Every structure is written in structure tokens, then in C-alpha cells.
Amino acid sequence: MGVFAEQYCRRMIVAGIYVQSNVFLAPITGYTDIAFRLLAESYGAGVAFTEMVYVEDLLRGRRRAVESARFDAQEPVRALQLIGGDPSLFRLLCGSPLLSDVEWIDINMGCAIPEIVRSGRGYALVHDLQRASGIIEACKSSGKAVSVKCRPGMDVKERSIQAFARMCEDAGADLLTVHGRPGNQLHEGPVLYDSIADAKACISIPVIANGGIFSEEDAVAMMRQTGADGVMIGRRGLEDSRIFAALTGL
Numbered sequence: 001m002g003v004f005a006e007q008y009c010r011r012m013i014v015a016g017i018y019v020q021s022n023v024f025l026a027p028i029t030g031y032t033d034i035a036f037r038l039l040a041e042s043y044g045a046g047v048a049f050t051e052m053v054y055v056e057d058l059l060r061g062r063r064r065a066v067e068s069a070r071f072d073a074q075e076p077v078r079a080l081q082l083i084g085g086d087p088s089l090f091r092l093l094c095g096s097p098l099l100s101d102v103e104w105i106d107i108n109m110g111c112a113i114p115e116i117v118r119s120g121r122g123y124a125l126v127h128d129l130q131r132a133s134g135i136i137e138a139c140k141s142s143g144k145a146v147s148v149k150c151r152p153g154m155d156v157k158e159r160s161i162q163a164f165a166r167m168c169e170d171a172g173a174d175l176l177t178v179h180g181r182p183g184n185q186l187h188e189g190p191v192l193y194d195s196i197a198d199a200k201a202c203i204s205i206p207v208i209a210n211g212g213i214f215s216e217e218d219a220v221a222m223m224r225q226t227g228a229d230g231v232m233i234g235r236r237g238l239e240d241s242r243i244f245a246a247l248t249g250l
């Protein structure tokens with residue numbers, strides 16, 4: 001068994017939900033469908049999120065959105081990622097039977113694609129604490145587990161993570177995932193370990209660290225340098241899903 005599995009892998013309880021490990025599969029548009037989530041979970045992934053689904057598309061019953069929000073009975077945790085910018089639409093969706101199968105809502109507040117940010121969704125919410133808080137509260141009103149996925153800032157100089165992390169906790173989020181790359185780097189370049197550590201230091205809900213984990217050594221370094229409660233893996237999981245088994249010892 002490797003260092004991560006021995007020293008850092010643990011089970012979690014999040015909002016009353018049993019989570020088999022603190023190694024999560026990232027939401028990846030076009031890839032994290034039922035088959036891929038089940039594979040990651042069979043290798044020990046604690047939570048495997050759907051791709052991001054637009055709140056408006058689910059409310060309108062658009063086929064792709066409805067399909068992306070489907071789960072298999074074998075999935076240990078049914079975790080849906082939502083993206084949107086209007087708290088009242090989140091409230092409408094969360095109070096409707098459309099989410100009756102969902103146990104865990106993850107809110108995308110990290111997507112930095114320019115059109116999405118311009119539309120007031122994704123990363124734009126890191127700069128609009130009031131609206132972000134309204135969205136978290138709307139999701140919490142469903143009684144489900146609620147997490148937020150964010151980034152430390154738009155560029156390396158921006159350090160807005162602590163105010164944002166505190167807002168998430170105060171609004172009722174059960175967990176925060178930080179993708180440690182600034183928004184202007186999208187999915188490339190160095191990860192700001194210190195920003196993830198800053199988030200971890202100022203809140204008491206679990207913090208999951210994401211970005212650039214391609215090996216067990218990367219996962220161990222992420223835990224050591226951030227003090228995070230767990231890791232989230234994206235692209236390496238697509239290349240070789242056995243990374244989950246290597247980290248969890250399953």
C-alpha cells in the first residue's frame with residue numbers, strides 16, 4: 001500500500017452521507033457519465049460528480065441536462081453538479097421533484113470560461129458573495145448535502161479565497177473544493193498550494209484540493225502542502241482510473 005493510502009486516505013461523513021474515501025472524481029463535461037463514475041467508484045473514489053448541468057436546462061427539461069442528471073442505483077453517492085447564476089432558479093429547481101434522486105449538490109463557482117463568467121455564472125460568483133450565498137442557501141433548503149467548487153482567484157495576484165470560503169461556510173455549505181489554479185490559467189500551469197491552504201485555515205468544513213494531481217506523489221504533496229481533507233482528481237482519472245485504487249488501497 002502506498003503512502004497516500006496509508007497516511008492520508010480516510011472515510012468521511014458529509015451532511016450525514018457516508019463517503020468511502022476522501023479521493024473524489026472531478027466533474028468533467030463530456031466524460032463523467034454513469035459508466036465512468038461507476039468505474040472510479042469501484043476503484044475507491046468517494047464521490048464522483050456528474051458534469052456541470054445548467055439549472056435553466058434542467059428546469060426546461062432539455063434532454064442532455066436530464067440525462068446528465070441521471071444516476072445508477074449502484075452509485076454510492078448521487079452527486080450532481082449544477083451551474084447557474086440566479087438564486088431564485090436554484091430555489092425553484094431544488095424544491096421540485098426533478099432532483100428527487102439527488103443526494104448531493106455541488107455548485108460550480110469555478111468555471112472560468114469567459115462566456116460563462118460574463119453571464120454571471122461559475123467563477124463570476126466568487127466576486128458576488130451575496131448572490132453566491134443566496135445560491136448556497138437555496139440549495140441547502142433542499143435538505144441535501146451541498147458543496148461548492150471554486151478557484152483561488154482570476155490571476156496569481158488575486159487572493160479573494162478566504163472571504164469566499166467563509167461566506168460558503170456561513171451560507172451552509174458542507175464542503176468546499178478548491179481547484180488551485182487561477183481562472184486565467186484554465187486547466188494548465190502551476191497550482192497555488194498556498195491558496196488552498198489559506199482556505200483550509202479559515203473554515204471548519206472539509207476542504208478538498210484539486211488541480212494537477214497526476215501521480216501518488218502529487219497527491220501526497222497536495223495533502224502535505226495544503227493541509228486539505230482530501231483530493232479531487234480530474235484528467236489523470238480519465239487517463240488511468242486505477243489512480244483511485246492506488247490512492248485508496250481498494
Ligand SMILES: Cc1cc2nc3c(=O)[nH]c(=O)nc-3n(C[C@H](O)[C@H](O)[C@H](O)COP(=O)(O)O)c2cc1C
Pocket residue numbers: 026027028029050051052081108110111149179187210211212213232233234235236
Ligand atoms: C474537458 C474538461 C471538462 C471540465 N468540465 C468541468 C465541469 O463540468 N465542472 C467543473 O467544475 N469543472 C470542470 N473541469 C475542471 C475539472 O473538474 C478540474 O477542476 C480540472 O481539470 C483540474 O483537475 P485535474 O488537474 O486533476 O484535471 C473540466 C476540465 C476539463 C479538462
